[in-house]
Amino acid sequence: MTDKAESKDFIWDFFTSIKLSFVLLLTLAGTSIIGTIIVQNKSHEYYHTKFGDTMFGDLVEIFDKMGLFDMYHAKWFQFLLLLLTINIVVCSIDRLSTTLRLAFPKDRPINPNRYRKLENKQSFNTALSVEQAGDIINKTVSGSYKIRQTGDGFIFAEKGGWTRLGVYVVHLSIVILIAGGLMGSILGFEGYVNITEGDTIDSIEIQNSEVPKKLDFSVKCEKFVVDYYDTGTVKEFRSSLVVIEDGKEVLKKDIVVNTPLRYKGINFFQSSYGEIPGNITLSFTSKESGMVYPVETKAGETIDIPEGLGKLEVVDYRPSFGFKGHNIGPSILGIIHRDKEQPIYVVMPMDPNKAKFDFMRQGKVAIVVDDYQSRSFTGLQVSSDPGLPIVYTSFILMLVGFFIAFYMSHKKVFVEVTKKGNSTRVLVSGNSNKNKIGMDETVKMLAESLEKKLAKNN
Amino acid sequence: MNSSWILSKITFVYALAGILYVAAWNFKQDKLTKYAFYITAAGAVGNIAGFVLRWVESYQQGIGHAPLSNMYESLVFFAISVAVLYMYVEIRYKKPIIGAFALPIAFLIMAYASLSPDINDKIQPLLPALQSNWLIAHVMTCFLGYAAFAIAFGLSLIFFIKKMGGVHIDQKTSLIPDDNILDDLTHQMVMFGFLFLSVGIITGSVWANSAWGKYWSWDPKETWSLITWFVYAAFLHARLMHGWRGTRLAIISIVGFCAVIFTYFGVNFLLSGLHSYGS
DSSP, X not given: XXXXXHHHHHHHHHHHOHHHHHHHHHHHHHHHHHHHHSOOSXXXXXXXXXXXXXXXXXXXXXXXXXXXXXXXXXXXXXXHHHHHHHHHHHHHHHHHHHHHHHHSOOSOOOOXXXXXXXXXXXXXXXXXXXHHHHHHHHHHHHHHSEEEEEOSSEEXXXXXXXGGGHHHHHHXXXXXXXXXXXXXXXXXXXXXXXXXXXXXXXXXXXTTOSSOEEEEEEEEEEEEEEXXXXXXXXXXXXXXXXXXXXXXXXXXXXXXXXXOEEETTEEEEEEEEEEEEEEEEEEEEETTTOOEEEEEEOTTOEXXXXXXXXXXXXXXXESSOEETTEEOXXXXXXXXXXXXXXXXXXXXXXXXXXXXXXXXGOOSEEEEEXXXXXXXXXXXXXXXXXXXXHHHHHHHHHHHHHHHHHHOXXXXXXXXXXXXXXXXXXXXXEEESSOHHXXXXXXXXXXXXXXXXXXXTO | OOHHHHHHHHHHHHHHHHHHHHHHHHTTOHHHHHHHHHHHHHHHHHHHHHHHHHHHHHHHTTOOOXXXXXXXXXXHHHHHHHXXXXXXXXXHHOOGGGHHHHHHHHHHHHHXXXXXXXXXXXXXXXXXXXXXXXXXXXXXXXXXXXXXXXXXXXXXXXXXXXXXXXXXXXXXXXXXXXXXXXXXXXXXXXXXXXXXXXXXXXXXXHHHHHHHSOSOOOOHHHHHHHHHHHHHHHHXXXXXXXXXXXXXXXXXXXXXXXXXXXXXXXXXXXXXXXXXXXX
């Protein structure tokens, strides 16, 4: 044998080793734990703050290099999956010919002695002659079994040889599953988009990418509604979406959490929502002069406060705000800046019943929110996965395969008729490739049904 | 009288059945197991009745849904699965001593559901993400699988107790299954569990795809269910291909059940992720 052939054999032997599958399965199980303990796919800063003060502080960089922050996509983890796939394929090929030989045996005579000694053998006597009994038995058995061998006073029959292939169906399904997953990760994409009520978008943000993805059509959000149960918990998020293509409305659909919009292989899922702050009308009341000044502004702007009382930075709109332990409802937050003074933080509740709120601050100016216009936006998860039909096919195949592999077996039965004194003795026994207890029952039932049949024909 | 009341009483029924099974084993009283079986059956009927009643009550409250939506409800269904599956095993294999392990598990599940202050037994409206027909298929298949693994775990414990000399093999009672039956039964349970765990993961994937647009996102719950799957896959391969039996196989079965427990409780209480309905 040449060196090349030897190394080829070595590789083949390595991958056909059942030890490899066992070790790989447990290694995958063990390593998978890491990614459930370390929160995945966060920013670098997150890991530094999280681990900085712990004993792992110095290890953040090493963890990062090992891909532990996105471990299920790390090269070493995918390499393990690849090894498992190769292992499954090679093992299956290696064993297939043996299995086929066992499943569909060529006429190889059996050893009747072996079956005469099986533990599950059943026997009974009949008054019929050996020939008569043999005929009836032959007919009955061939009803549900394929007769393989008819020997000297005995028959040997079997069924379900093909069920030995169940495990190959399972292995094939796993390979298809991995192929489907791979296809999805190469050809598919995952992204998200926020659409403000009334707005239309034609591109989406892609995960881990700076460049937005342009769509062949646009999507308009006509309305976004949140429904609540009486208890105050959310019952439903509903976005009314319209797909527009070439200027025409082609599809209209209300989506909620479990019913996405699907169009041209791209799916839109309800995933979040929020509000975009719009115009804010504030009025400033000067304590000194008593004058009231209405001013229009937006979050993020800094505006002059009349009478030279400084500047107001409009920081943020909050849908609810806790002040000294009380929820004062939707509020606008701001900071008053004046030369040579510490910045003053102000909270401006929008509830008209709390219009006097800022007066309690006892400042030089009191601010009241007169009007606030916000628009809701719906947050949609967008995905496309051309591998999905393949993955779903593999799911079905896998379950069918499990059922065959676990609950169906290759059954062989042996029935012998011999003359014993004045009567005829019938012996029934059998074996199967799995589920011994089930097979013992099958033998018992076959014996009982044969006994009944023979008695009826007596 | 409401479903929670009934279910809290079932805890004691299972406890009684468990005690009888243990007593039958310790005092070698085969007859006791007959009563233990009837009590188990009564417990299972009551458990199912409580489950159905809770379903009805949710409709009466105007928030009707299958009672499979939070930790309490899943525990109740888990206990039903363990009790019913165990009864099947006893009828089929006639080895009632397994009840000395299965019933305490059913008891612990119901005791935890009814007594733990962390578990809320109020009927709550369904969150948007749970409003799907996949809820029933997903939760039921997962817990049937878990129940089978629980019984396999009990069988492995019997194996170890036997091994450590806790049981004298030469005793006359037929209560203790011999190694072959123990092995076959564990294998049957692991196959059943593995099939149902697979259906559970698959229905979960299909559901996730319709709710979030991804059939798999390596969320801790998903990952742990896969870890469990890997461990039991290793079990099946070790048995069928390596011909492993006995101690080594029992160890894998126990490790597998630890993974089940972590998938069920550990992920909910210790890790964060998408699957936070249970807590």
